[in-house]
Amino acid sequence: MGEVILQMKLIDKSFPGVHALDHVDFSLKRGEVHALMGENGAGKSTLMKVLTGIYTKDSGSIIFEGKEVEFHNTHHAQEAGIVIVHQELNMIGDLTVAQNIFIGREFKKGFMIDDRKMIEESKKLFNELHIDIDPRARMSDLTVGKQQMCEIAKAISHKAKVIIFDEPSAALTEKEIEDLFAIIRDLRKQNLGIIYISHRMDEIKVITDRVTVMRDGSYVGTLITNDCTKEDIINMMVGRVIYEEPKTHSMVPKDAPVVLKVEHLNAGKMVQDVSFELRKGEILGFSGLMGAGRTETARALFGADPKQGGSIYINGEKVTINSPEDAVRHGIGYLSEDRKRFGIVVQKTITENSTLAALENYMAGLFINKSAEKDVTVRYIRELDTKTPGPEQLVVNLSGGNQQKVVIAKWLVRNCDILIFDEPTRGIDVGAKNEIYKLMNRLASEGKSIIMISSEMTEILRMSDRIIVMCEGRKTGEIAIEEATQEAIMDKATRDIK
Amino acid sequence: MKSFKNNPIVKKLGFNRIILFCILLLMYGVFSILIPGFAGMARIMSIFNYVYFLGFLALGVTFVIATGGIDFSIGPVMFCCALMAGYSMNTYGAPVIVSILMSIAIGLCFGTFNGYLVAFVGVPPFIVSMATMNIAKGLGSVFTQTQSVSWPQGNDPSGKGWFRGLVKIGDIPTGLILFAVAVVILFFVMNNTKAGRYILCLGSNKEAVRLSGVNVRKWQMLAYVICGTMAGIAAIFFVSAYTTVQPGLGDTYNNEAIASCVMGGTSMAGGLASIGGTVIGVFVISLLQEGIMAMRMTKEVQMIITGLIVIVFVYADVSARRRKS
Numbered sequence: 001m002g003e004v005i006l007q008m009k010l011i012d013k014s015f016p017g018v019h020a021l022d023h024v025d026f027s028l029k030r031g032e033v034h035a036l037m038g039e040n041g042a043g044k045s046t047l048m049k050v051l052t053g054i055y056t057k058d059s060g061s062i063i064f065e066g067k068e069v070e071f072h073n074t075h076h077a078q079e080a081g082i083v084i085v086h087q088e089l090n091m092i093g094d095l096t097v098a099q100n101i102f103i104g105r106e107f108k109k110g111f112m113i114d115d116r117k118m119i120e121e122s123k124k125l126f127n128e129l130h131i132d133i134d135p136r137a138r139m140s141d142l143t144v145g146k147q148q149m150c151e152i153a154k155a156i157s158h159k160a161k162v163i164i165f166d167e168p169s170a171a172l173t174e175k176e177i178e179d180l181f182a183i184i185r186d187l188r189k190q191n192l193g194i195i196y197i198s199h200r201m202d203e204i205k206v207i208t209d210r211v212t213v214m215r216d217g218s219y220v221g222t223l224i225t226n227d228c229t230k231e232d233i234i235n236m237m238v239g240r241v242i243y244e245e246p247k248t249h250s251m252v253p254k255d256a257p258v259v260l261k262v263e264h265l266n267a268g269k270m271v272q273d274v275s276f277e278l279r280k281g282e283i284l285g286f287s288g289l290m291g292a293g294r295t296e297t298a299r300a301l302f303g304a305d306p307k308q309g310g311s312i313y314i315n316g317e318k319v320t321i322n323s324p325e326d327a328v329r330h331g332i333g334y335l336s337e338d339r340k341r342f343g344i345v346v347q348k349t350i351t352e353n354s355t356l357a358a359l360e361n362y363m364a365g366l367f368i369n370k371s372a373e374k375d376v377t378v379r380y381i382r383e384l385d386t387k388t389p390g391p392e393q394l395v396v397n398l399s400g401g402n403q404q405k406v407v408i409a410k411w412l413v414r415n416c417d418i419l420i421f422d423e424p425t426r427g428i429d430v431g432a433k434n435e436i437y438k439l440m441n442r443l444a445s446e447g448k449s450i451i452m453i454s455s456e457m458t459e460i461l462r463m464s465d466r467i468i469v470m471c472e473g474r475k476t477g478e479i480a481i482e483e484a485t486q487e488a489i490m491d492k493a494t495r496d497i498k
Numbered sequence: 499m500k501s502f503k504n505n506p507i508v509k510k511l512g513f514n515r516i517i518l519f520c521i522l523l524l525m526y527g528v529f530s531i532l533i534p535g536f537a538g539m540a541r542i543m544s545i546f547n548y549v550y551f552l553g554f555l556a557l558g559v560t561f562v563i564a565t566g567g568i569d570f571s572i573g574p575v576m577f578c579c580a581l582m583a584g585y586s587m588n589t590y591g592a593p594v595i596v597s598i599l600m601s602i603a604i605g606l607c608f609g610t611f612n613g614y615l616v617a618f619v620g621v622p623p624f625i626v627s628m629a630t631m632n633i634a635k636g637l638g639s640v641f642t643q644t645q646s647v648s649w650p651q652g653n654d655p656s657g658k659g660w661f662r663g664l665v666k667i668g669d670i671p672t673g674l675i676l677f678a679v680a681v682v683i684l685f686f687v688m689n690n691t692k693a694g695r696y697i698l699c700l701g702s703n704k705e706a707v708r709l710s711g712v713n714v715r716k717w718q719m720l721a722y723v724i725c726g727t728m729a730g731i732a733a734i735f736f737v738s739a740y741t742t743v744q745p746g747l748g749d750t751y752n753n754e755a756i757a758s759c760v761m762g763g764t765s766m767a768g769g770l771a772s773i774g775g776t777v778i779g780v781f782v783i784s785l786l787q788e789g790i791m792a793m794r795m796t797k798e799v800q801m802i803i804t805g806l807i808v809i810v811f812v813y814a815d816v817s818a819r820r821r822k823s
Contacts, residue, residue: 304709328711336709345703347769356699357710359692367690410710 002030005193006082006162011050011060020046023060024219026212028162028193033184035204035225036197038214039237039289039457044197047214048164052077052084065161081161085151085168093140098122100139101154125153129183145176152183163187164195167291169203181207199289201230201494213237231487234494238457238486246461247481251444252282258316259449260332260418265310267300272473274310278418278449283440285464286453288493293473294453295337298420302334303327314418328357333411337423337453339400343407346396350388351377353395353406358414380409384439401432408439419443422453437463457486469493511774514763518778522785529789536792543671547739548784550665550673551576551732553777555751556758557684558609558728560776561721563759564688566701566768567616567623569722571608571630572729573751578638579604579733580743584647587658594650594658602730608634609726613719631749639745646744649737665738673735680731685773687724697721702769750801754783757804760811767819783807 006028013021021043028034036044049055051062053071062069064080071077074084091100098118099106107114107121122135131149139147148168155163165184169177184207187194196208204211205225213220213236220236260278265271270293278284286294300307303321312319314330321327327334336342344353354377355362362373377391386405388398395406404424411419421440425433440463444450454460460467467484469477469492477492503513530537555572562569583601586592592600608630615626650658665673688694696717700707708714737743760766761782762775783804790800 302709323713324709324711325713334709341703342705342709345699345706345769347702348699352695352699356707356712359695363692367686368692368695370690414711 002032002191004028005030005065006051007063008047008051009061009063011047011062012058013046013050013055014058020217021050021057022216022218024214024217026219028195030193031188031191032209033188033194033196033207035208035211036195036214037199037204037211037233037237038220039455042214042237043217044214045166046217048084048166048195048197052082052164078158078160081159082164083155083158083160083162084164084166085148085155086166091139091147091150093138095139096135097133097137097139097142097150098135100150101125101135101157121157122153125157129153129156129186131179131183143176145172145179148172148176148180149183152180156187160192162193162195164197166197167199168196169198169200177203199291199494201233204233205230230494234487234490238490246458246484247464250282250465250481251441252279252465256280256282259314261313261316262301263311263313265297265300265307265312267296267305267307267310270296270473271300271307274470274473274475276468276475276478278451280449281444281447282465283444283450283452283463285460285467286451286470287457287460287467287489288455288470288476290455291472292470292493294470295422296473297470298334298422298451298453301327302332302420304334328414328416331415331417332420333357333414333416333418334420335404335407335411335422335424337426339403339407339426344395344403347394349392349394350381350386350398350406350409351391354380354391354409354413357410376413377409380412384409384412385435399432401428401435404428404432404436405439408436417447418449418451420451420453423455424452425454425456425459457489460484460489461486512763512772515772515775515778518761518763518775518782522778522782525782525785525789529785529792533789533792536789539669541788541792543666543669545781545784545788546671546674547665548787549780550677550735550739552751552754552758552784553677553780554680554728554732554735555755556776556780557680557773558725558732559755560684560759560762560764560771560773561688561697562623562725563756563764563766564697564701564768564771565718565721566704567718567721568627568756568766569612569623569725570627570749570752571612571634572725572732572755573748574631574634574638575605575608575726575729575748576733576736576751577743577745577748578608578634578641579730580649580737581638581647581745582641583733584649584737584743585642587649588647594661598661598734601733602727605730605733606723606727608729609723610719612726613722616722617715617718631752635746635748642745644745646742648742651741661734662738665735673738681773681777688771688773693717693720698769698771701767701771750797750804753801753804753808754787757807757811758783760808760815765815765819766812767815 004027008024008026010023010025011021012023024043024047026047038044046055050057053073053076069080071080098115101122102118107117119135126133131153133142133146133149168180172180184194198204208225210222211225211233212222213233215237223232256279258277259280263275265274274297288294296305299305301312303323303326312321319330321330340346351373355373359368362369374391381388381391384405386402388402395403398406424436428436440450452463461484465481467479467481467489468475469479469489471493479488502508508516555576559569559572579601582604583597586600587594587597612626612630615621616623650656652659652662663672664676696707696712700714700718704714758779759776761779762772764771764776786803787800
């Protein structure tokens with residue numbers, strides 16, 4: 001390891017309602033691979049976005065190669081030598097590998113693009129990295145792993161001094177990960193500084209030199225990888241402080257009937273052989289890290305995405321769910337994690353949103369019974385304590401918490417017995433959060449059954465009667481609330497060496 | 499100004515629609531001053547003739563635009579309906595009533611075809627309607643062997659001219675009554691039925707509506723079916739007023755119908771539609787066409803103006819949305 005190439009000091013960044021980064025420190029040396037870890041929402045990505053100029057910091061300083069810098073966009077950062085390799089690949093499938101690598105800075109011969117030179121240069125790059133890819137191949141013909149290699153080659157071709165890998169291994173196979181590590185080791189030898197963001201504990205142990213842990217937008221500490229254990233890192237990630245009292249025992253009666261049974265559900269790569277049961281009046285927590293397949297499981301169950309196999313039983317009866325229409329007919333309601341895209345029609349009124357799933361119950365012959373519709377909307381505004389001047393308010397004008405209540409009202413108007421809450425408190429402030437929690441508890445005590453997907457450990461521990469943990473598309477654990485601890489969940493949510 | 503905007507009656511009618519209505523009156527005033535002999539019943543009847551067929555086209559396409567889609571085929575579809583139905587009457591001796599029903603049926607078929615491709619197959623509306631536009635033009639020409647078709651005059655000895663009573667009986671503009679009936683029905687369809695509710699909501703956020711358990715494809719397709727059927731009805735009013743239809747034409751009316759919608763406050767982005775606004779828009783376009791003809795300018799001048807109108811109003815809509823978000 002060489003001298004420090006990059007230093008971020010007391011970086012502070014706030015968004016409306018969220019203190020995303022609270023005076024965070026981070027330093028990177030030449031020739032080291034430095035892991036950046038933390039739960040979802042800990043601030044890792046925000047920190048990297050501040051570094052590469054996507055966000056502007058509120059205060060603090062970035063010192064790169066001894067000079068204070070401030071980048072205004074990724075292009076600017078790239079020119080200085082800081083490059084990010086994103087989790088989602090930014091490649092154009094119909095262009096060749098070489099065309100992708102040199103996109104935006106093509107070699108020219110007069111007015112013409114000099115394809116031959118781009119191919120030669122790509123070959124040189126690949127040789128340096130010991131990658132075996134034909135630069136003339138079409139990008140979409142390559143595997144995800146190979147595409148990732150191209151992304152890295154592109155990064156290197158920018159004369160990068162610092163490369164940030166944002167969960168590079170999420171979509172790779174074992175073999176591809178090995179190849180990736182070989183490249184990273186190579187880059188380390190060439191004295192580049194590498195920041196490696198990953199949730200995979202085993203990878204951190206294999207490839208990194210140091211680990212910096214963040215939690216809730218704050219810097220927690222930095223460890224030398226060889227001197228610490230997985231447990232050390234997990235302890236730093238979850239912290240020992242629990243802000244809210246966790247549930248101590250399940251509220252579900254012992255003899256509560258099973259209302260929903262899912263067996264061997266398969267849908268794409270992200271849902272592999274998932275089975276579980278949900279009982280009447282239960283809040284079943286789904287925990288796991290980003291990309292664990294929880295939302296995908298919910299969407300497949302709800303019929304929003306196609307599934308490849310599996311059986312679903314509702315109240316003991318086998319049902320076929322091929323579309324959200326089927327799911328709603330069987331009494332399932334789904335609150336999406338992305339409220340604005342999948343939950344509400346923002347340009348429409350609270351009334352129109354509230355009855356969207358149950359309009360047939362508010363018809364008088366051919367016409368919509370607008371007064372009945374208004375009555376039920378007003379009733380749920382009152383019951384859920386939605387803050388609005390009236391039922392005719394456009395949903396776009398409501399706050400996040402109140403929008404969420406409108407979505408909940410939609411499913412209550414439909415009288416759904418099984419509710420899937422996907423990240424119910426995302427983007428909602430603390431006060432509204434508590435209200436949503438209270439509401440969920442009330443619904444459960446009234447006999448509704450709830451599946452709650454959450455990335456917040458405290459939320460999972462506070463709300464769930466039972467917890468299912470997922471990791472990489474599989475169910476990796478089922479924990480009764482009495483035995484649940486943050487450490488136990490995190491252990492099952494992170495991948496282990498086989 | 500602000501208090502005027504917030505007045506409950508103004509809110510109900512829509513501020514923009516009131517302004518558009520004022521523009522309509524102002525235009526009529528200006529034309530009457532500039533063009534000698536413009537004011538008077540004869541012109542107004544002539545404007546009404548244009549309003550009838552353009553009105554049905556525009557009302558239909560309002561539903562498609564409400565879903566966030568577009569239909570560029572309505573003008574040629576209208577002509578295709580008029581050509582095929584008229585040719586059947588003139589050449590194969592089909593009774594008038596059969597021809598009228600045939601026209602509506604052909605429009606319905608085109609609408610179903612467009613709607614199926616857009617909603618179930620997933621072809622972008624722009625592409626579908628461009629293709630259908632050419633199919634309609636071609637079909638009309640092939641069916642009639644590229645000859646223009648004339649529908650019977652009112653005083654036709656065979657008595658076949660009775661259908662002209664749909665538009666005018668003596669000096670009574672009966673067409674206006676039928677148009678008003680259609681407006682009222684479609685107003686209720688848009689604002690008070692399941693179909694209208696789902697069409698507007700899916701135009702705003704299709705995925706959210708689908709995830710609410712609604713069969714969005716069905717309702718999206720229905721918008722195109724309504725639109726096509728309206729084009730079939732528009733064809734009857736067109737021939738009632740203008741008698742002769744030529745093959746291979748009709749596309750200018752697409753733009754005029756779409757211009758009427760966007761002027762009236764229907765958003766090209768989908769989700770927002772105003773039947774009342776479309777009606778005022780239709781009157782504005784019809785008045786404009788009459789005024790331009792009266793000034794002895796050509797149809798081409800009007801095409802330039804309607805083109806500009808579409809751009810201006812779409813820009814206004816887009817920038818209003820941007821300000822809001």
